[in-house]
Amino acid sequence: MTVYAAIFYVLAGVILVSTGLAITRRNLVHAIVYLVISFFGSAMLYYLFGAPLLAALEIIIYAGAIMVLFLFIIMMLRVDPSTLRRPSLRHWLPAGFLGLIYAVIAVLVVTQDPGSQTMLETALAKPRVFGQFLFQKYWLSVEIVSFLLLIALIGALYLGKGFAKDTGRGKEVEK
């Protein structure tokens, strides 16, 4: 086992444990903090897989911006400690059974595929190379995604702003 493999398994273990803790916490702030740990681990995995630019973006966008946004919202709203939904066995059994079938089939597909045993070789995509590749071949997609972000911005602004005039109606609905 090479040192890279050891790094991968340790990081995978840390990510799985912290994500598992995050999705079971009752306190949302604790969940977010565990999730930040998980995303830091993901960023290191990106680096291990030869994507340093994506590793930096993962920390900036995911662990930084998105998680802080969640923290803001959680601290702004009065959030009751939420419980895990406990459906009855009658509802849970079919879902678990079908999920188990899919899991078994997925394991079979991945293990039986002859190409799946190829070892990943270490390689590095330098940010300069990556950026040139991105803007030479996929510039149109970049423009479309930037447009999508603009639309999301306008939508979020509209949703946040429209409420001020709407207050009366909201109360009416509550009655």
Place this chain on the structure above:
Amino acid sequence: MIVPYSHVLFFAGILFAMGVVCAVARRNLIMMLIGVEIMLNSAGLAFVAAALRWQQLEGQVFVLFIFAIAAAEVSVGLALIIYAYRRTGSLDPETYNILKW
């Protein structure tokens, strides 16, 4: 030589399943969004590993777009959550039934 590609796929699959459980089983809108984030992140990990497996940069380009879409999804989703919270005063998805007659 890092690890076989299948190990990365298994890892990403387990992470994705955790995201599904979080999105489905939690009684809270914010935790549902977080579950979607976990799923997107695990898909990104699988894409980067595939980019390394075939030595093609397209996988990494796709992860960049996943980041952008996650950011857009979170901003609109949280705006919707705040809007719904102001109207109903709760984050439990089962209280959003004002369309029911």
